[in-house]
Amino acid sequence: ETGVTQSPTHLIKTRGQQVTLRCSSQSGHNTVSWYQQALGQGPQFIFQYYREEENGRGNFPPRFSGLQFPNYSSELNVNALELDDSALYLCASSPSGGAGETQYFGPGTRLLVL
Amino acid sequence: TQLLEQSPQFLSIQEGENLTVYCNSSSVFSSLQWYRQEPGEGPVLLVTVVTGGEVKKLKRLTFQFGDARKDSSLHITAAQPGDTGLYLCAGLISGNTGKLIFGQGTTLQVKP
Numbered sequence: 001e002t003g004v005t006q007s008p009t010h011l012i013k014t015r016g017q018q019v020t021l022r023c024s025s026q027s028g029h030n031t032v033s034w035y036q037q038a039l040g041q042g043p044q045f046i047f048q049y050y051r052e053e054e055n056g057r058g059n060f061p062p063r064f065s066g067l068q069f070p071n072y073s074s075e076l077n078v079n080a081l082e083l084d085d086s087a088l089y090l091c092a093s094s095p096s097g098g099a100g101e102t103q104y105f106g107p108g109t110r111l112l113v114l
Numbered sequence: 115t116q117l118l119e120q121s122p123q124f125l126s127i128q129e130g131e132n133l134t135v136y137c138n139s140s141s142v143f144s145s146l147q148w149y150r151q152e153p154g155e156g157p158v159l160l161v162t163v164v165t166g167g168e169v170k171k172l173k174r175l176t177f178q179f180g181d182a183r184k185d186s187s188l189h190i191t192a193a194q195p196g197d198t199g200l201y202l203c204a205g206l207i208s209g210n211t212g213k214l215i216f217g218q219g220t221t222l223q224v225k226p
Contacts, residue, residue, distance in 0.1 A: 004156070033213075033214075035214075035216075040218075040219075041218055041219065042118075042120075042202050042204070042216030042217050042218050042219045043157070043202075043204075043214075043216045044216070045213045045214060045215070048213065056213050058213065090156050090157070092156070100144065100145050100162065100164070100206060102159055102162070103159075103214065104159075105156030105157050105158070106156050107154065107155050107156050108154075108155075108156050
């Protein structure tokens, strides 16, 4: 059974650029959630995808967008990058998005915006 | 607005000491989870508590969910250097499927 994987592991961008982060969910899981973890903080929920549809969104602007593919892998896209977007971006997969289900986190992508 | 307040934020203790980490909120959670995160890795689930007043034990770790399901604590007995890491509590609000609300985390350092 393959765990949650994310790519790339590290990324450096400049202000105003766009970035795409990728996540492969654990085998058999159809739900992916994305979180932003700033340095020294707990993760903050960005959004969740269930069977290719957005299924809940946190307090993030529209320049944060996502996709989920038929194989349940997912992308997080951030446009017009700002310095404050520098953070660890985590994705987590769960079997069916049900309340209380365990979410399995990937190792994250560390994004630095200069 | 931080819905979940964790305290303390930092803790540095000697091997063998006991410690307690607190997670408090004014909101009611349908369940609360505790995670441990090591540098360069994602959070790993330690336990989920669901029922008010519930106590769960995981070796030297004891987790408690408050009677009103608004707070929780993590107690570690006889801490070891291998316990070093970032401990996060996260709550699920009823109706918000899958949206985990995390506390700020407690960074624990256990010195040999």
